[in-house]
Amino acid sequence: MGSTIVSSLVAASPPPPGDGKQVQLQAFPIIEPTVRYGVALDTFSLSLDTIQFGQTLSDILLGMGMEPLDALRSSNTFNDMLDVRNLRAGLTYQVLDDPDTKGPDYMIYSPSVYRYLKLDLQNGGQDEYVKLPIRVEEGLAAGKIESSLWNAMVDSGHSFALTDKMEDALQWSVDFYHVQKGDAFQLVYEQEYVEDSEAGFGRVKAARYSTGGKDIYAFYFVSKDSTQQGYFGLDGQPKDALFLKAPVRYSRISSRFNLRRFHPVQRRVKPHLGTDYAAPYGTPIVAVANGTISKSGRTRGNGIYVKIRHDKRYSTQYLHMQKRAPGMVVGKRVNQGDVIGYVGSTGLATGPHVCFRFWENGRQVDHTRLNFPDAEPMPEEYLPEFFELRDTYLAQLNSVGDPIEKPSEDDATVSK
Ligand SMILES: [Zn+2]
Structure with missing residues (x-):
């Protein structure tokens, strides 16, 4: 006591x-x-x-x-x-x-x-x-979205912080800005204990998110020789894509890419060549992919901003920052998920948001409509090891909820 x-x-x-x-x-x-x-x-x-x-x-x-x-x-x-x-x-x-x-x-x-x-x-x-020493146990969670992801998680008796971990697992394949009523999830996650009290969460080890008639899976797998590591789908193919779906979490899209938008500050029709994510002041903005900072500065329109060159083809740009993260100077290497700055409203902005701009071959494009190249597939020799782990997790996910898709009959590797 x-x-x-x-x-x-x-x-x-x-x-x-x-x-x-x-x-x-x-x-x-x-x-x-x-x-x-x-x-x-x-x-x-x-x-x-x-x-x-x-x-x-x-x-x-x-x-x-x-x-x-x-x-x-x-x-x-x-x-x-x-x-x-x-x-x-x-x-x-x-x-x-x-x-x-x-x-x-x-x-x-x-x-x-x-x-x-x-x-x-x-x-x-x-x-x-x-x-203090941390003890880790696996836990199971399941929920269904009635109004919001927050409510679904809290109503199922779990801390909202677990949503963050779920997003880590599924961020490449689920658009969490558009969760819909009726979406459902099941998770196997790591619960950390300190001195027999629940502390934080470790990693989500397995996740199934069911939306729009589809089941989306992510299984965390590390091969015995450690060469394969990360989240993989039901078929063993990597989930981590070249680009994250958005540069901020728990935001909402407040303005889409639109070539004929009426600009709220300048009060004239002006193409909107980015996607705006509204979020509170100070929310971390992350690099959506690995790359090198190609611009970092402040202009009257952009406010404080950073631009990242990812490869010969793609660059991304993040505008209206409150401030940049320390060290974000031209030439700096950043990895996917690194915090590069914080949401603000510098430059021509009516409220706190990040205007996210996506450049393909030097032209600004609507990233929400792009299909990105997949990551390298897992070499075949690792698949048996992966499937064994996956089936264990699948049984756990099935113990707290049902998939909405029937596994295809001729896919012998999908058990259950
Ligand atoms: Zn914008």
Whole structure:
């Protein structure tokens, strides 16, 4: 019981409501002996405080009555391991107080459920930074879209964060901007546990997304010799394409490629040679494919933008950024999925969005209508190994939902 309380404290985010004052909570009654953070918690009273905006570790330590020199030294030590100069406002820390000693004994700060920082306040300077072991178990999830992907995931009893992992698996083949009522999904995913509490998600190992009369599959496979690695479809062909479907997640297309669009800012008919994805300020923008930055700058119309040359044939361009990610200068190599900037509204823009432009042989084209070349197929000798794994996952997917397509009769390799 004690550990449940503590773990829910550690995970406590958003913080308890506070109005700038530090809220001292009462000590929790602890029934079973509980060892956590390397101490027997039973002998301490626990209190929980919220980090205030702009508060530094030494502010907190001074506030607890630590000597200024000790506080400074501890802060410096920890800054090497963890950026304590930037404690995250709103996160909580715990103070462990043994009533038999004078003053508080330990301060525990967990920037995430995966790690914590322990400061021994009695022996100013004794410190520990611990990465907790992660245990991984496979979990199953299934849902059906009634209104949104968010609702479908949450209604099925799962965290929305799992949607992100599902998108990792299916991003090349499912257009998540156009999910439809009646779409369904089943997943085999990695659930991470830290100290027996659910922490985050690892990878989605297998996914089936059913939409428009089709089942789309992705299976994560690493061959025994590690030469084949990534997501593969039902037939063992790679799912990862040359290009991602969009440069931002959870956005919506607010304006399509259109040669006769009425421009909302300039108030005249002007071709729209890109696809606009509306998303909140600061949303990361990612490179849709590997390439080299060919332009990086600011113009009156484009605002802050980056252009990437992918190969002789294709380039992409990302406009109206709030700012670029560090190091995004001409000549820099980027990989598919790398963050290159953040959504903004610089230049001629009415609201936060990224205007995404796709160039083919020097001409701007509508990327939503292009068929891209496939990735290299998996060499045949790996297929038996892949099919074995796939069939295991397929059975798991089938245990929580049904496909909408019947597997073809003459395809002997498709079991179930
Ligand atoms: Zn645009």
